Amino acid sequence: MVTCSPRSIGSSEFVNNNITHEVVVNESRCEIKINGFNGSLVPGTPVGPVSMHDVNINNNININNNNNKLSGNNIGGVHKVRGGGGGEEVTCHKCGKQFGKWENLEEHHLSKHAVTELIEGDSSRKIVEIICRSGWLKPDHNTGRIEKVFKVHNMQKTLSRFEEYRESVKTKASKLPKKHPRCLADGNELLRFYGTTIACSLGMNGESSLCISDKCCVCRIIRNGFATNREFKGGIGVFTTSTSARAFESIEVCDNGPDTRKALMVCRVIAGRVHRPLENVQEITGQTGFDSLAGKIGLHSNIEDLYLLSPKALLPCFVVICKF
Structure with missing residues (x-):
């Protein structure tokens, strides 16, 4: 089983995983397996020496920037x-x-046109549902219900900002005395969940237009990206996690309006050089050399929180409206 933990800078296990590019979905076990690699891809799992947008999923579902059903199309x-x-x-x-x-x-x-609703039965929606349910404690039971799934069509400038940040992380990694293959290859890209809220009618009665309200976090993030003064949790960084359930639990509802609902954003993130374990984070924050902070949570060794120290490190791909 592949660990779903990003590697710390000092980890001896920080190695290059030579995996193939085809990913096979096993719906019965709620996992995504990579052919030619003895392990499973779950949210938080490194996606190999190539970036996620080079990984193809069977049934013509792929993650790339030209025909990307799983990363969100651009304009x-x-x-x-x-x-x-x-x-x-x-x-x-x-x-x-x-x-x-x-x-x-x-x-x-x-x-x-910023988002498109994926209807039930859509192949891309099935993949997103599997990714989300793989983090539920009891995936075979009705512990949660996915109501709506939207694919994000990111603006070209949003994609460019994300890729420019990746290149900056790779450049920094190339100047280190000790070379870390994952950082050099793709900036240590992971799949993560971000919990937030919707404060508009998105998803209601077929509505798929973004609003312009500052109170609607989902629409604001898709429009403008993540922001240091808004999405940083505790002044540390943008909080993400390896499981959908953990991300859902972390959502703080400030404006309890009639349209306010909880939502998950499935994001590609550039973890870069990761500091572990997640202890005394206030002391670590501001130190140079690290791009993110990570640590296990409680008794659940499969759940890991990851703070991204730069808002440019996240690219939203899907919005999932669900209830637990």
Whole structure:
């Protein structure tokens, strides 16, 4: 069994896992196995020497930036056309609407096409459900219920910010006396859960448009990304965890309005150099050289919390509305 723990900088187990790129889903055991590798991929598991967007899942479900059912598509496919006044116009590839400015197209995308609901039976939704349920204490029982799953179509600038951060982590790792293959290969990318809230009608009666309310955390994060002054927990970093149940428990509801609901965001994260164990975090915060902090939680050795020290280290891929 592959450990789902990110490696600390001093760990002798911080090695390069040469795995194949095909991932097989075993629905009966609620796990995702990697062919040619004696282990299981669960949330928090390193995805090998290549980045997650190079990993292909069977049944044409893949994780890549060009045809990515599991990482959230971007605003690609924009067409430029010559306008009547001689200037260029940009066209939304989703609906064909034309705009005179790129900024207007971005706002249109965020309000109309930023997320797509995955209906029950959809192959991508099945994968997300398996990933979520793999962290439930009793996955065979009705301990939780997934109500809605949305795929996030990230803006190109959001994807670029994420990839630029990955490259910065890799660059820092390359300058260390001791080389760590995972950091050098993909910045030590993991799959993690982030618990938050929705304060709008997203998911209700087929609604799939993002709101502009500052109180709606899901919509704000998809629009603007994670923020140091909002998502940092205890002034440490962005709190994520390896299981959906743990992430759901961590959600703090500040505004108990009629539309406020708990939600999970399935994220790709660049863990980079990880400090473990998660003790005296206030003393560790601010020290140079680490990109995240991690530690086991209580008696459950399969549950691990991970604080990302930079908000640029997270890329939301799916939004899951569920109840426990």
